[in-house]
Amino acid sequence: METFLVVAGLIFLLVVFMYNTLISKKNQVDTIYAGLDAVLKKRHDLLPNLVASVQEYMVHESITLEKITELRIKAMTHSLDSRETIALEKQLSSMLGNLMVAVENYPTLKANENFLHLQATLSEVEEQISAARRAYNQSVNDYNNAIEMFPTNFMAGLMHLERKEVFSIPKQERSSVDVKNLFQK
Amino acid sequence: MKPRLASLLDYYYESMYPTLQALEEKRLTILSSLKKAALMLVFLGTVLFFVLSRTNVFTPLHAFLLSAMSGFLIFMFIYRHERAGYDSLFKDLVIEKMIHFLDPSLIYTKMDSIDEREYERSELFSEAYDRFSGKDLVCGEIEGVKVRFCDLHVEKKVRTKNGKEEWSDIFSGLFFVADFNKTFHAKVVVLPDVAERSLGILGTWLQGVNPSRGELIKLDHVAFEKLFVVYGDDQIESRYILSHALMERIVAFHQKIDKPLYLSFVDSKLFLALHYTKPLFEPILTRSLLEFESIKAYFELLTMITNIVTEFKLNEKLWSKR
Numbered sequence: 290m291e292t293f294l295v296v297a298g299l300i301f302l303l304v305v306f307m308y309n310t311l312i313s314k315k316n317q318v319d320t321i322y323a324g325l326d327a328v329l330k331k332r333h334d335l336l337p338n339l340v341a342s343v344q345e346y347m348v349h350e351s352i353t354l355e356k357i358t359e360l361r362i363k364a365m366t367h368s369l370d371s372r373e374t375i376a377l378e379k380q381l382s383s384m385l386g387n388l389m390v391a392v393e394n395y396p397t398l399k400a401n402e403n404f405l406h407l408q409a410t411l412s413e414v415e416e417q418i419s420a421a422r423r424a425y426n427q428s429v430n431d432y433n434n435a436i437e438m439f440p441t442n443f444m445a446g447l448m449h450l451e452r453k454e455v456f457s458i459p460k461q462e463r464s465s466v467d468v469k470n471l472f473q474k
Numbered sequence: 475m476k477p478r479l480a481s482l483l484d485y486y487y488e489s490m491y492p493t494l495q496a497l498e499e500k501r502l503t504i505l506s507s508l509k510k511a512a513l514m515l516v517f518l519g520t521v522l523f524f525v526l527s528r529t530n531v532f533t534p535l536h537a538f539l540l541s542a543m544s545g546f547l548i549f550m551f552i553y554r555h556e557r558a559g560y561d562s563l564f565k566d567l568v569i570e571k572m573i574h575f576l577d578p579s580l581i582y583t584k585m586d587s588i589d590e591r592e593y594e595r596s597e598l599f600s601e602a603y604d605r606f607s608g609k610d611l612v613c614g615e616i617e618g619v620k621v622r623f624c625d626l627h628v629e630k631k632v633r634t635k636n637g638k639e640e641w642s643d644i645f646s647g648l649f650f651v652a653d654f655n656k657t658f659h660a661k662v663v664v665l666p667d668v669a670e671r672s673l674g675i676l677g678t679w680l681q682g683v684n685p686s687r688g689e690l691i692k693l694d695h696v697a698f699e700k701l702f703v704v705y706g707d708d709q710i711e712s713r714y715i716l717s718h719a720l721m722e723r724i725v726a727f728h729q730k731i732d733k734p735l736y737l738s739f740v741d742s743k744l745f746l747a748l749h750y751t752k753p754l755f756e757p758i759l760t761r762s763l764l765e766f767e768s769i770k771a772y773f774e775l776l777t778m779i780t781n782i783v784t785e786f787k788l789n790e791k792l793w794s795k796r
Contacts, residue, residue: 421710423713424709426694427692
C-alpha cells in the first residue's frame with residue numbers, strides 16, 4: 290500500500306511539473322508576443338510620416354506607398370491573431386525593403402532633413418523589431434519542443450496545445466529590411 | 475587615424491629614448507643592489523643557520539627554515555623598497571607617454587582606479603569581496619565615446635583545509651567601462667560558459683535555475699552560445715543589446731584576445747572585464763628599457779584596450795543616442 294502511495298505521489302508530482310512547464314512556456318510566448326506587438330505598433334505609428342515625407346519625391350513608387358498604407362491600416366484596424374499578424378508584418382517588411390532600395394534613386398530625398406530623421410528612427414525601430422522577433426522565435430521554439438517532446442507531448446495533447454508559428458523572414462527580404470545598413474552605404 | 479606600431483617606433487627613438495636612458499641606469503642600479511642584497515642575505519642566512527643549529531633549541535630543519543624565511547622576508551622588503559620609486563617613474567615616462575601618444579585627450583592617473591560602486595554596478599562578479607584595489611586609471615573619450623579603464627584586483631578571504639586564512643582572487647585584470655551605443659533599461663550579463671562546456675545539458679539546466687543572475691537568455695548565435703552564458707531581465711531588450719552583429723564582434727574579440735572575458739550592459743553602459751594573471755602596466759625589472767621589444771608589449775596591450783570602442787562599434791550610435 291505504501292509503495293502504491295509513493296508511486297502515485299511521484300506520478301502526481303510529475304504531472305503537476307509537466308503541466309506547469311507547459312503553461313509557463315505558453316505564457317512566455319504570449320508575453321513576448323505582446324512585446325513584439327508593441328514594437329510593431331511603433332513601426333505602424335511611424336509609417337504615415339514616412340509615406341508623407343517621401344511621396345512628393347517618389348513619383349514612380351506610388352503603388353508601393355499605397356500598399357504600405359493599406360497594410361498599415363489592415364494591421365491597425367483589424368483584430369488579427371498571431372499567425373495573421375506575422376504574415377502581414379512579413380509583407381510590410383518586404384514592401385518597406387523595396388521602398389528603401391528605391392530611395393537610392395532619389396538624391397534630393399536622401400538629403401531631406403525630415404526624411405533623414407525618419408530613416409534613423411525607422412532604423413532603430415527595425416533593430417527593436419529584430420530583437421523582439423528573435424525573442425519570440427526562441428520562446429516559440431521552446432514551446433514547440435515542449436509540446437512535441439516525450440513525455441510532455443502526452444500532457445500537451447490532453448491540454449489541446451498546438452504548435453505555434455515562428456516569425457521568420459526569407460533571407461533576401463531580411464537583408465532588404467536591414468534599413469540601418471542600407472543608409473550606411 | 476590611430477597611431478600605428480611603425481610610428482610608435484619613431485616616437486620611441488625620438489621622444490622616449492633620451493629619457494629612458496636615465497631610467498635604464500636606475501634599473502641597472504636597482505638590479506645591482508638587489509644582487510648585492512641577495513648575496514649578503516645568503517651569507518647572513520648561512521651564518522644564522524649555523525648559529526641556530528648549534529643551540530639545543532632548534533633542530534637543523536627548523537634552523538634552516540627560520541634562516542631561509544628571515545632572509546626571504548628581508549629580501550622582499552628591500553625589493554619592494556627599491557622598485558617602488560622605479561615603478562612610479564616607469565609609469566610617468568613610459569605608460570603615460572604611450573597613452574598620450576595613442577590619444578592625447580586621455581587622462582592617466584597611476585594611483586587611481588574605477589571605484590567600488592562602479593564595479594558593483596556592473597554585476598559582473600556577484601561574490602562578496604574583502605579587498606578591492608586598482609591602479610592605472612585612464613579616462614577620456616575615444617571616437618566620441620566616454621571610456622574609463624584600469625587594472626583591477628578584487629579578492630576575498632578564504633579559509634584553507636588547514637584552517638589558515640588566504641587571499642583568493644575574484645577578479646584580476648582589465649576593467650573597462652564605456653558608454654554603449656544604444657539606450658536601454660534592462661540588465662544583461664555575459665559570462666564565460668563553464669557549466670555547459672563541462673556538464674553539457676545538465677550545465678544548461680543548472681544555468682537556467684540560477685536565481686541570483688536573473689533569466690537565462692538563449693541566443694541564436696551558435697559560436698556565441700558555446701562561449702558564453704547570458705543572463706538578463708528582459709528577453710526582448712537583451713536581444714536588442716546583443717544584436718547578431720555585436721555577438722559576432724564579441725566572438726571575434728574573444729578569439730583574438732584568448733582570455734576569460736566578462737561583459738555586462740547596465741544603464742546604457744558597457745562593462746568589460748578581461749582576466750589577466752599578472753599586473754597590466756608594471757615594469758619588468760629584468761628587461762632592458764632600451765630595447766623596443768619590451769615597450770612594444772605595453773603598446774599592443776593599450777592599443778587593444780583603446781580599440782575596444784571601434785571593435786564593438788560603440789562609436790556608431792543609434793538615433794536615440796545621437
